[in-house]
Amino acid sequence: MLQQTATRLHGLHSTIPQAPAPLLVCNEEHRFLVASQLMDAGVSGATILLEPAARNTAPALTIAALHACAGREDPVMLAMPADHVIADLAAFQYAVQTAYEVARQGNVVTFGVVGSYPETGYGYIRYCPAQAQSVHLVEGFTEKPDAERARQYLADGNYLWNSGLFMLRASTWLQAMTHCRPDMLHACEAAMQAARHDLDFIRPDAAAFNSSPSDSIDYAVIEKLPAHPEWGLKLCVVPMQAGWSDVGAWDAVWKVSEQDACGNAVVGDLVLHQSCTDSLLVSSSRLVAGVGLQNLIVVETPDAVLVVDKRCTQDIKQMVASLARTSHSLAHTHRKVCRPWGWYDCVDRGDRFQVKRIVVNPGASLSLQMHQHRAEHWVVVKGVAEVTHGDRCFLLHENESTYIPVGHAHRLRNSGGEPLEIIEIQSGAYLGEDDIVRLDDVYGRTEKVQ
Incomplete structure (x- = not known):
């Protein structure tokens, strides 16, 4: 779904000016997963902003807008959550084309889904129909209704499902935040002013960003606009029949x-x-x-x-919250973990041992590291491994293996053109991921385990 979202505007370059690559906002824990998914989708050069903590969608859009304006530009932004399904891509792109000129003029545009049944799980947009036009003024919003009210909305004809998609200029969003949530805006400004670049990622300052209140785009701004015409921020809606679904459950x-x-x-x-x-x-x-x-x-x-x-x-x-209260690892991470060099999957573990399947991307390298509590056995399943062990550097081919004792410096590299796959057997008294002392790392992770 992330891949589909990142490529959803492909084919529109001839009618709408677009940035060379999309801008994504995600939690820092997902950075390598996101980068890997973009690579698989053929998307290169994307800017990825890393949130140090979850603060909902309004701060996410705010740091995106601040970054978009950093070069003294004021682009039109299309905010697309990555958990949406769009069955009719042509219809979606037509709605985007319709909204673009309205947003370019400084208006806020949302996309309303023409309901086909009385859905009680979505919020609704109430609009004033404009004759012979495909863009309408928004009059207000209604939260998730009960079944009877949902049937009334469907029969009324002036209600649309709230899709959570928005199009507006970066400066328009920042102006709206000035009126609606200046506290959130100030926290995000401070976070971006002290942001640092890390490989292909941009890291807003953690302390400043974490001080921001948490709120959604809808609650923080959008639902307030119809009641404040004096702000000069007109809110419009484009009806859309594109097989949309918010796959949130x-x-x-x-x-x-x-x-x-x-x-x-x-x-x-x-x-x-x-x-x-x-x-x-x-x-x-x-x-x-x-x-x-x-x-x-x-x-x-x-x-x-x-x-x-x-x-x-x-x-x-509620089940996830229960897992988190017990500090269960699955509340925070999957068994398969993405890294900048590839990924690993913990396939088995027991008392004093752990077995991992490790895949290293072509040309990628793990850090030069050592472990204080565990030894490792490596068996090459596919590809050719370039192994550094102390002062030695040698190659391992398929069905060959090596042993790394506790406390020995080592590195694994794939200098070939195909993915390298190995089975790693760890043994020792402690097998946690924090038992890594990085001596050298091309990804700048020598300060802490990442």
């Missing part, structure tokens, strides 16, 4: 997935089902078999297995 994934005659959606090749109805079954690493399921979500990943009634998918966040 697993029941939404079921809705946008292809279903069989019994309403079942299957993701993955290792799924069997019998006498099931209206259910979603997802498999990513092993067989998932369902018998007699009704209205259920079953999601299997290497990390965990989720089973939930479709009516209760919004309650999953």
Whole structure:
């Protein structure tokens, strides 16, 4: 979905001027995952702003706008969350074209989805229809309604689902923040003034950014604009019929997935089902078999297995909070972890041992490092490994192995043109990721483990 979002405007360069690459805002813990996904999507040169802590979408858009204006430019920004599905790309791009000129003139434009059923999980936009025009003035917003009110909105015809997509000039957003949330704006300004560059990433100052209040774009600004015409910030909406869905919960994934005659959606090749109805079954690493399921979500990943009634998918966040309270590692990170050089997957672990599958990208290198509590055995599965062990440097080919004792400096590098895959067996009294002393690192991580 991130890849689809980053490439959603491809093909519009002839009608709308665009930056050479997109600007992304994400948490610093996701930086290597995001960079890897962009590479897989063929997107190069993207600017990635790293939030040191989650502060919701309003601060995220604010630091993006401040960066966009840093070169004394004032571009039109299209803010797109990465958890949206757009089935009809042509219709979406037509809506963007419609909104562009309105936004270029200094207006705030949101995109409203023409509802096809009385949805109770979305907020609604109330607008004043403009005859013979495809852009309308927004009159107000309504929170997620009950079923009866949702049916009334659908019958009324002057209500649209709030998509959470926005188009406006960078300066327009900053002006709106001056009126609505000056405290948030000041914190973000301080964070960007003290920002530092780290490889392909931009890191806003942590202390300043963390001092910002947390709020969404809608609550902080958008919903306040119709009541304050004196600010001179006109809020408009472009109706959109593009097969949009906010995939914020697993029941939404079921809705946008292809279903069989019994309403079942299957993701993955290792799924069997019998006498099931209206259910979603997802498999990513092993067989998932369902018998007699009704209205259920079953999601299997290497990390965990989720089973939930479709009516209760919004309650999953409470389970995540429970994991966090117990300091469970899965509350914060996946089993598969992305790094600037590639990724690793912890495939097995037990008392005094851990087994990892490690993939190193072509031309990439791990840091020169040592461990104070563990030894490592490396077995090359695919590719050629360039190994540094103390004063020695040698090559390992497929089916060859080496041993790194506790306290020995070592480095792993892939100097070939194909991904390098190894199996690493760690043994020792302590196997935590913080047992790394970096002696040299091309990614600037010698100060701390990253």
